[in-house]
Amino acid sequence: MSTLIPTVKSSKKPAETNFNLLPSLPSWFDDILGKGLGTEFMSNFNTGITLPAVNVINSDNEFLIDMAVPGLKKSxxxxxxxxxxxxxxxxxxxxSNVKKxxxxxxxxxxxxFKRTFTIPHSVNTDEISADYADGILKIHLPKRDEAKRKPIKQIKLS
Structure with a gap:
Protein backbone atom coordinates (compact mmCIF):
# COMPACT_ATOMS: atom_id res chain seq x y z
CA MET A 1 0.00 0.00 0.00
CA SER A 2 1.39 3.40 -0.82
CA THR A 3 1.26 6.44 1.42
CA LEU A 4 -0.79 9.37 0.19
CA ILE A 5 1.08 12.62 -0.23
CA PRO A 6 -1.07 15.73 -0.10
CA THR A 7 -1.07 18.02 -3.08
CA VAL A 8 -2.22 21.61 -2.94
CA LYS A 9 -5.23 22.24 -5.16
CA SER A 10 -6.35 25.46 -3.54
CA SER A 11 -4.77 28.42 -1.84
CA LYS A 12 -4.58 26.52 1.46
CA LYS A 13 -1.18 25.67 2.79
CA PRO A 14 -0.31 21.96 3.19
CA ALA A 15 -0.54 22.29 6.98
CA GLU A 16 -4.20 23.33 6.63
CA THR A 17 -5.22 20.18 4.73
CA ASN A 18 -6.83 17.24 6.49
CA PHE A 19 -4.17 14.78 5.36
CA ASN A 20 -1.90 13.24 7.92
CA LEU A 21 1.68 13.27 6.69
CA LEU A 22 2.50 10.11 8.64
CA PRO A 23 0.85 6.87 7.59
CA SER A 24 -1.79 5.50 9.90
CA LEU A 25 -0.88 2.50 12.04
CA PRO A 26 -3.02 0.01 10.03
CA SER A 27 -1.53 1.14 6.72
CA TRP A 28 1.96 0.89 8.20
CA PHE A 29 1.28 -2.73 9.21
CA ASP A 30 -0.21 -3.43 5.77
CA ASP A 31 2.94 -2.08 4.13
CA ILE A 32 5.26 -4.19 6.26
CA LEU A 33 3.22 -7.39 6.21
CA GLY A 34 2.16 -7.00 2.59
CA LYS A 35 5.75 -6.84 1.39
CA GLY A 36 7.07 -9.59 3.62
CA LEU A 37 4.20 -12.07 3.52
CA GLY A 38 2.81 -11.64 0.05
CA THR A 39 2.73 -14.48 -2.43
CA GLU A 40 5.98 -16.13 -1.32
CA PHE A 41 4.16 -18.73 0.78
CA MET A 42 1.53 -19.33 -1.86
CA SER A 43 3.76 -19.72 -4.92
CA ASN A 44 2.44 -23.23 -5.63
CA PHE A 45 -1.14 -22.56 -4.58
CA ASN A 46 -3.84 -22.64 -7.25
CA THR A 47 -1.48 -23.00 -10.19
CA GLY A 48 -4.02 -25.08 -12.10
CA ILE A 49 -5.77 -24.09 -15.26
CA THR A 50 -7.30 -20.65 -15.37
CA LEU A 51 -10.22 -19.89 -17.63
CA PRO A 52 -8.71 -20.19 -21.12
CA ALA A 53 -9.21 -17.54 -23.75
CA VAL A 54 -11.33 -18.45 -26.75
CA ASN A 55 -11.29 -17.34 -30.37
CA VAL A 56 -14.59 -17.63 -32.25
CA ILE A 57 -14.25 -17.40 -36.01
CA ASN A 58 -17.29 -16.83 -38.22
CA SER A 59 -16.56 -18.06 -41.73
CA ASP A 60 -18.94 -18.56 -44.65
CA ASN A 61 -19.54 -22.25 -43.88
CA GLU A 62 -19.01 -22.62 -40.13
CA PHE A 63 -18.25 -21.15 -36.75
CA LEU A 64 -14.91 -22.30 -35.38
CA ILE A 65 -14.05 -22.18 -31.68
CA ASP A 66 -10.30 -22.27 -30.90
CA MET A 67 -9.19 -22.72 -27.31
CA ALA A 68 -5.56 -22.91 -26.16
CA VAL A 69 -5.40 -25.58 -23.42
CA PRO A 70 -1.94 -27.20 -23.54
CA GLY A 71 -0.84 -30.14 -21.45
CA LEU A 72 -4.14 -32.00 -21.43
CA LYS A 73 -5.25 -35.36 -22.76
CA LYS A 74 -8.29 -35.91 -24.95
CA SER A 75 -9.85 -37.89 -22.11
CA SER A 96 3.36 -37.95 -8.11
CA ASN A 97 5.01 -40.01 -5.41
CA VAL A 98 8.78 -39.86 -4.89
CA LYS A 99 10.51 -42.17 -2.42
CA LYS A 100 14.19 -41.85 -1.55
CA PHE A 113 -12.83 -25.16 -15.85
CA LYS A 114 -16.07 -24.96 -17.78
CA ARG A 115 -17.01 -22.64 -20.64
CA THR A 116 -20.49 -22.46 -22.14
CA PHE A 117 -21.72 -20.97 -25.41
CA THR A 118 -25.19 -20.46 -26.83
CA ILE A 119 -25.37 -22.09 -30.24
CA PRO A 120 -27.13 -19.97 -32.89
CA HIS A 121 -30.06 -21.56 -34.70
CA SER A 122 -28.07 -21.29 -37.93
CA VAL A 123 -25.77 -24.15 -36.76
CA ASN A 124 -26.38 -27.74 -37.80
CA THR A 125 -25.98 -29.33 -34.35
CA ASP A 126 -25.95 -32.89 -35.75
CA GLU A 127 -22.64 -32.27 -37.50
CA ILE A 128 -20.64 -30.49 -34.77
CA SER A 129 -17.16 -31.98 -34.41
CA ALA A 130 -14.09 -31.37 -32.27
CA ASP A 131 -10.39 -32.18 -32.38
CA TYR A 132 -7.47 -31.58 -30.05
CA ALA A 133 -3.89 -31.36 -31.28
CA ASP A 134 -0.76 -29.48 -30.17
CA GLY A 135 -2.56 -27.96 -27.18
CA ILE A 136 -5.35 -26.39 -29.26
CA LEU A 137 -8.97 -27.52 -28.99
CA LYS A 138 -10.96 -26.82 -32.16
CA ILE A 139 -14.72 -27.17 -32.28
CA HIS A 140 -16.32 -26.96 -35.71
CA LEU A 141 -19.92 -25.77 -35.80
CA PRO A 142 -21.09 -26.10 -39.42
CA LYS A 143 -23.82 -23.76 -40.58
CA ARG A 144 -27.09 -25.01 -42.06
CA ASP A 145 -27.28 -24.74 -45.84
CA GLU A 146 -29.84 -21.93 -45.67
CA ALA A 147 -27.54 -19.94 -43.34
CA LYS A 148 -24.41 -20.23 -45.50
CA ARG A 149 -23.41 -17.15 -47.37
CA LYS A 150 -24.39 -17.38 -50.97
CA PRO A 151 -22.05 -16.17 -53.69
CA ILE A 152 -22.87 -12.90 -55.38
CA LYS A 153 -25.24 -13.43 -58.29
CA GLN A 154 -24.82 -11.14 -61.24
CA ILE A 155 -28.12 -10.04 -62.76
CA LYS A 156 -28.00 -9.03 -66.39
CA LEU A 157 -30.25 -6.39 -67.77
CA SER A 158 -32.54 -7.40 -70.63
Missing part, protein backbone atom coordinates in the same frame (compact mmCIF):
# COMPACT_ATOMS: atom_id res chain seq x y z
CA UNK A 76 -9.73 -34.77 -19.85
CA UNK A 77 -12.39 -32.99 -21.96
CA UNK A 78 -16.15 -33.17 -21.49
CA UNK A 79 -17.88 -31.51 -24.45
CA UNK A 80 -21.66 -31.69 -24.81
CA UNK A 81 -24.71 -29.90 -26.14
CA UNK A 82 -27.86 -29.48 -24.09
CA UNK A 83 -30.76 -27.38 -25.32
CA UNK A 84 -28.60 -25.30 -27.73
CA UNK A 85 -25.92 -24.70 -25.06
CA UNK A 86 -22.42 -25.96 -25.89
CA UNK A 87 -20.44 -26.82 -22.74
CA UNK A 88 -16.69 -27.39 -22.73
CA UNK A 89 -15.39 -28.70 -19.44
CA UNK A 90 -12.03 -30.00 -18.29
CA UNK A 91 -11.08 -31.86 -15.17
CA UNK A 92 -7.44 -32.77 -14.71
CA UNK A 93 -5.80 -34.55 -11.81
CA UNK A 94 -2.07 -35.10 -11.34
CA UNK A 95 -0.28 -37.11 -8.71
CA UNK A 101 16.32 -43.10 1.31
CA UNK A 102 15.36 -40.63 4.02
CA UNK A 103 12.16 -39.07 2.79
CA UNK A 104 8.90 -39.60 0.98
CA UNK A 105 7.24 -36.82 -0.95
CA UNK A 106 3.80 -37.04 -2.46
CA UNK A 107 2.27 -34.20 -4.47
CA UNK A 108 -1.06 -33.95 -6.18
CA UNK A 109 -2.98 -31.34 -8.06
CA UNK A 110 -6.45 -30.75 -9.39
CA UNK A 111 -7.65 -28.21 -11.92
CA UNK A 112 -10.86 -27.67 -13.82
Missing amino acids: DFDINIDNNILSIGVESKTE ENYTRREFGYSS
